[in-house]
Amino acid sequence: MMGLGFLKTATFQPPAPLGLREGIVADVAAKYGPVGDLAPLFAQHRGEGVDKWHHYLPLYERYLGPWRGRPLRFLEIGVFKGGSLEMWRKYFGPEAVIYGIDIDPTCARFDGRDGQVRIGSQDDRAFLGRVIDEMGGVDVVLDDGSHVMAHLRATLAALFPRLSQGGTYIVEDLHTAYWPQYGGGTGPENFYSTVRAMIDDMHHWYHDGAFAHPATAGQVTGIHIHDSMVVLEKGTPYRPVRSIVGGNIDGADLAQTTSAEGKASR
Numbered sequence: 001m002m003g004l005g006f007l008k009t010a011t012f013q014p015p016a017p018l019g020l021r022e023g024i025v026a027d028v029a030a031k032y033g034p035v036g037d038l039a040p041l042f043a044q045h046r047g048e049g050v051d052k053w054h055h056y057l058p059l060y061e062r063y064l065g066p067w068r069g070r071p072l073r074f075l076e077i078g079v080f081k082g083g084s085l086e087m088w089r090k091y092f093g094p095e096a097v098i099y100g101i102d103i104d105p106t107c108a109r110f111d112g113r114d115g116q117v118r119i120g121s122q123d124d125r126a127f128l129g130r131v132i133d134e135m136g137g138v139d140v141v142l143d144d145g146s147h148v149m150a151h152l153r154a155t156l157a158a159l160f161p162r163l164s165q166g167g168t169y170i171v172e173d174l175h176t177a178y179w180p181q182y183g184g185g186t187g188p189e190n191f192y193s194t195v196r197a198m199i200d201d202m203h204h205w206y207h208d209g210a211f212a213h214p215a216t217a218g219q220v221t222g223i224h225i226h227d228s229m230v231v232l233e234k235g236t237p238y239r240p241v242r243s244i245v246g247g248n249i250d251g252a253d254l255a256q257t258t259s260a261e262g263k264a265s266r
């Protein structure tokens with residue numbers, strides 16, 4: 001009779017270690033659910049260098065996926081080694097208008113490859129204005145530039161008013177919000193203080209305070225906070241309306257509609 005010793009070796013072989021590329025996709029799948037197209041696209045990328053945290057990949061998919069295949073106007077702040085523009089071109093398709101800006105003049109070598117590259121600083125309002133004029137407007141901004149607090153705020157103030165209705169504004173690598181060398185910390189200097197101001201502005205129906213962040217006030221319909229990433233949705237924030245329907249009372253259906261109350265009238 002055959003012994004069962006062979007099973008030991010056959011069954012308990014440790015799995016072969018995954019290669020780097022398979023490991024990226026496996027990590028995203030294991031931790032963040034459906035992988036989508038971007039994680040494999042990133043993992044299989046073989047062109048110029050591109051540097052992304054794994055958990056950003058499904059977040060991009062969630063917020064930027066709906067823009068795919070449309071003639072969107074996309075601006076990435078921070079070109080670096082040029083690989084992210086290559087990745088975005090593959091992801092968004094040929095119809096997208098893709099621009100990258102960087103303070104490093106050597107990034108000009110990527111101009112015209114997968115998108116247009118313009119050289120300048122993200123805290124230079126006039127420069128940003130010229131780039132957006134050239135793009136014919138902007139639907140998506142991805143701020144992956146200096147990650148310096150003052151720059152994040154200056155860029156947001158300059159670009160958010162130029163973002164189209166329904167547009168998406170992403171700021172990433174916000175771990176720097178806690179790092180003094182980037183102007184961050186745990187006080188009001190932290191970029192999340194600005195985000196808090198935007199949250200308060202979005203809820204202005206319910207309190208008496210003045211708008212705290214005029215550059216975005218009255219234009220934000222959604223604020224999403226993830227590890228090191230903030231996503232802002234631009235749109236018209238309508239006064240909230242609430243209805244109660246059903247609830248059979250004394251044989252008659254109840255239907256009631258009320259609006260959010262104005263400031264100082266709670």
Ligand SMILES: C[S@@+](CC[C@H](N)C(=O)[O-])C[C@H]1O[C@@H](n2cnc3c(N)ncnc32)[C@H](O)[C@@H]1O
Nearest residue numbers: 050051078080084102103104121122144145146
């Ligand atoms: C994190 S890298 C960008 C990575 C790239 N987006 C990617 O995904 O591979 C940051 C880039 O921002 C650029 N940068 C730094 N300060 C800047 C500023 N004030 N304005 C514009 N770009 C800046 C740097 O030169 C660098 O290339």
